[in-house]
Structures are given as structure tokens and as C-alpha cells.
Amino acid sequence: MLRDRVQEAVDVLRANDRGGYTVPTQGLYPFQWLWDSGFVALGWAVLEEKRAFDELETLFRGQWENGFLPHIVFHRDDPGYFPGPEVWGTGREPRSSGITQPPFLAPVVLHLVRASGEKGLAWARKLYPRLLALHRFLHLHRDSEGTGLVAVLHPWETGMDNSPAWDLPLKRVPRHPLPSEARRDTKHVPPEERPQLKDYERYLYLVSLFRRLGYDPGFCYRESPFRVVDVGFNALLLFADEALAELAQLLGENPSEPRGWWQKGLSALEALWEEEAGLYRSLDLCSGRRIPRDTSAGFLPLLLPLPRPRVERLMATFRAWMGEARYLFPSVLPSAPYFEAKRYWRGPVWAPVNWLLAWGLVRHGFPKEAARLREDFLALVERSGFREYYHPLTGEGLGGQGFSWTAALYLAWARGQSSPPVGPSA
Ligand code: GLC
Numbered sequence: 308m309l310r311d312r313v314q315e316a317v318d319v320l321r322a323n324d325r326g327g328y329t330v331p332t333q334g335l336y337p338f339q340w341l342w343d344s345g346f347v348a349l350g351w352a353v354l355e356e357k358r359a360f361d362e363l364e365t366l367f368r369g370q371w372e373n374g375f376l377p378h379i380v381f382h383r384d385d386p387g388y389f390p391g392p393e394v395w396g397t398g399r400e401p402r403s404s405g406i407t408q409p410p411f412l413a414p415v416v417l418h419l420v421r422a423s424g425e426k427g428l429a430w431a432r433k434l435y436p437r438l439l440a441l442h443r444f445l446h447l448h449r450d451s452e453g454t455g456l457v458a459v460l461h462p463w464e465t466g467m468d469n470s471p472a473w474d475l476p477l478k479r480v481p482r483h484p485l486p487s488e489a490r491r492d493t494k495h496v497p498p499e500e501r502p503q504l505k506d507y508e509r510y511l512y513l514v515s516l517f518r519r520l521g522y523d524p525g526f527c528y529r530e531s532p533f534r535v536v537d538v539g540f541n542a543l544l545l546f547a548d549e550a551l552a553e554l555a556q557l558l559g560e561n562p563s564e565p566r567g568w569w570q571k572g573l574s575a576l577e578a579l580w581e582e583e584a585g586l587y588r589s590l591d592l593c594s595g596r597r598i599p600r601d602t603s604a605g606f607l608p609l610l611l612p613l614p615r616p617r618v619e620r621l622m623a624t625f626r627a628w629m630g631e632a633r634y635l636f637p638s639v640l641p642s643a644p645y646f647e648a649k650r651y652w653r654g655p656v657w658a659p660v661n662w663l664l665a666w667g668l669v670r671h672g673f674p675k676e677a678a679r680l681r682e683d684f685l686a687l688v689e690r691s692g693f694r695e696y697y698h699p700l701t702g703e704g705l706g707g708q709g710f711s712w713t714a715a716l717y718l719a720w721a722r723g724q725s726s727p728p729v730g731p732s733a
Contacts, residue, residue, distance in 0.1 A: 319714035332707035338383035345411035350715020374444030377403035448524035455575030470500035482508035517656035539604030585624035609667025655696035
């Protein structure tokens with residue numbers, strides 16, 4: 308049975324392959340997305356190492372001269388998606404959006420290098436300066452006060468678009484009237500599995516604001532009514548800084564710059580710890596307050612070295628969440644008043660989060676819990692196929708079908724539990 312699913316996963320990746328890049332799914336997401344590319348590369352690596360590097364090289368064709376990497380690269384036209392390149396109007400070639408996404412790329416490159424030796428090193432050498440430029444952009448332009456943590460300016464930058472954590476900061480964002488044909492997503496997926504109109508109107512306001520500001524990083528940072536230190540984005544960036552420093556060493560480059568960001572960020576992360584809740588929370592920079600919403604992003608610092616008592620406390624919270632969901636790992640605690648079992652990032656299980664949390668658990672010596680994340684994910688695919696996300700209580704498949712990151716991570720995980728490319732188990 309597992310063997311059939313492996314073949315199906317290969318078929319999904321091949322069907323979504325557009326030559327050098329992979330669309331997340333046909334119809335709903337017909338372009339190349341930033342953090343999807345990282346997860347997708349982990350799957351390609353199982354089939355063809357070179358193809359995995361190609362995915363990232365193609366993504367970096369969309370990098371701007373200042374190091375910024377957009378969250379979507381519109382390599383080809385497709386009328387089925389809104390907001391398309393004409394709405395963003397970034398004036399770049401290839402055409403792209405003007406916001407970013409979690410930089411889950413350096414850890415993937417390091418993982419690929421560890422698996423493919425000398426050949427991999429040669430490919431990584433080409434990507435290294437681009438990765439460094441991206442990390443420099445983020446640490447410089449998204450942390451203008453030099454705190455060690457970076458801000459996101461749009462919920463889409465977090466990759467967890469409609470997480471309940473963004474409800475409060477989004478209240479400050481005016482609503483931008485949407486053209487009637489704008490909600491093309493709900494032509495592909497039932498509306499109750501997607502973000503709501505009131506959120507979409509705010510997403511679009513931010514896009515139009517950044518466009519008016521010419522995507523200037525300084526202006527956008529100062530003017531955006533949405534400015535949040537997302538714990539998920541920062542955990543992934545710091546994890547990627549650590550991987551970048553390691554890559555620098557392997558390539559004979561100087562690791563001190565990424566290592567410096569990493570060390571500073573690790574101590575700054577303390578500001579996001581919420582002792583009473585027993586997990587990390589994001590910080591709203593406009594109000595100066597931590598956002599009182601508990602989401603799966605609050606566990607992503609497990610990817611980083613943490614003091615032992617902190618890990619124990621976080622694991623106690625993790626186990627409480629385990630007790631509430633049939634399938635791990637829900638994006639929101641099922642008993643929370645803001646939990647919605649089917650609505651996107653407000654409850655469902657997402658493959659990439661399971662993968663990242665499992666890496667974190669392996670890093671901190673919790674193989675049993677990591678195995679549970681893998682088993683639940685494999686069971687979800689077995690039951691419901693390669694969906695975009697899943698109902699955490701029933702296992703029902705939700706959102707897009709034939710989804711690339713789900714298929715890719717299935718391939719990567721079908722072989723057994725994987726270890727993170729940095730840390731004691733690397
Ligand atoms: C949605 C998800 C985001 C993902 C994108 C493409 O916007 O929230 O995380 O990158 O779809 O799959």
C-alpha cells in the first residue's frame with residue numbers, strides 16, 4: 308500500500324513540474340512559491356538530486372537586486388489566480404510579488420549537501436551568495452532597530468495566512484474593496500475551507516499600500532499598519548542562519564556574519580516566550596504586546612538550541628495539544644475559542660509543520676513524539692490522499708488536491724524519520 312502511495316506522490320510532483328520549478332497545485336496556485344520550493348526540493352532530492360537544486364535556482368531567478376526574495380515568482384501567465392502580477396505591479400523580470408515568505412532554504416541546501424557530497428557542494432556554491440544576500444536583506448531591512456528579530460509586514464509573509472494570531476493586528480488595517488472576480492480561490496475550494504472576505508480585503512489593502520510605496524523596504528516598514536514579529540518566521544530564519552553558517556564553513560567562506568545573526572536572535576527570542584501559556588507567541592510591534600493566541604508556530608523554536616527547562620515546559624504544552632487532536636499537529640489547539648477545524652490555518656494539520664516540528668523534536672531528543680508526527684501524516688495521506696491540509700479530528704482531506712509539498716514530504720518521509728541538518732543529531 309505504501310508503495311502505491313509512493314508512486315502517486317511521484318506522479319503528483321511530476322504533474323506539478325513546470326520545468327525547473329513546481330507549482331503547489333494546479334489551478335489554485337499556478338506559480339512558484341518561496342517556502343513551498345524548500346519543501347518540494349526535499350521531495351525531489353529523493354528522486355533526483357540535481358532537480359532539487361534546480362528548484363531553488365529557478366526560485367532565485369526572482370531575487371531582487373537588494374537581496375529581497377518574493378513569495379511568488381510568476382514565471383508564466385495564468386489567469387486563474389488573484390492577485391496576479393498586474394495587481395502587484397512590482398516591475399521586475401521575471402514578474403513577482405512584492406512580499407516575502409519564511410526563508411526555509413539554507414537548511415534545505417545543507418540537507419541536500421549532506422546527502423550528495425562533492426556534487427552537492429558545487430551546486431551549493433552557486434546558491435550561497437544568493438542565500439547570504441537574502442538573509443542580509445531580512446536582518447537589515449526588517450530589523451531596523453537591530454533587535455535581533457525581524458518583522459513581517461503582511462500575513463502572507465508568515466506562510467500561515469489566516470492564523471488567528473493575525474486577527475488583532477489586522478484590525479488596524481483598512482479594508483480594500485475587491486473586484487467581483489477577485490475570489491478565484493473559492494472557485495477551486497469550498498469557501499468554508501478558505502480565509503474570509505474581511506481578511507482578503509485587508510490583505511489587498513496592504514498590497515496596494517506597498518505598491519504605492521514602490522516596494523521601498525524602508526517606507527514599507529515604516530508605513531505598514533501590520534508589523535509583527537512572527538515567532539514562526541523568526542524561528543525559521545534563525546534555523547536558516549545556523550544552516551547558512553554551517554554551509555559557509557563547508558564552502559570555505561567566513562561564517563561569522565550568519566553566526567552573529569543567529570546568536571543575537573537566539574537571545575532576542577526570549578522576548579517571545581510566554582511562561583504562563585508554556586509556548587512562544589508573536590509580538591505585535593504596533594502595540595508593543597505579545598499576541599494572546601496559541602498556534603503551532605509557537606512550537607517552531609524547537610528547531611533551535613534552547614535551555615533544557617524551557618524545552619521541558621514546551622513539551623508539556625506539546626503533550627497537552629497531543630491529547631486534543633486525533634491527528635497531529637493541529638495549527639490551533641482544538642479547545643481554543645478561535646479553533647476552526649476546516650478553515651485553513653485556524654485548525655487543520657499541514658504537512659510542512661509536521662516536518663519542521665519533527666526535526667525540532669529529533670534535535671531535542673524526543674524520537675517518540677517525532678515518530679508520532681510522521682505516523683499521523685502518513686496515515687492522513689493514506690486516508691485522504693495528497694491534500695493541501697487535513698481536518699485534525701476526522702482526517703478529512705481539505706483545500707487543494709494533488710498538493711506538491713504534501714507529496715514531496717511523503718516521499719522524504721516514506722524512507723523513515725529524517726534528522727535536521729544542524730544540531731547534535733546532524
Ligand atoms: C497558501 C499558504 C502558504 C503557501 C501557499 C502556496 O497561501 O498559506 O503557506 O505557501 O498557499 O502553497
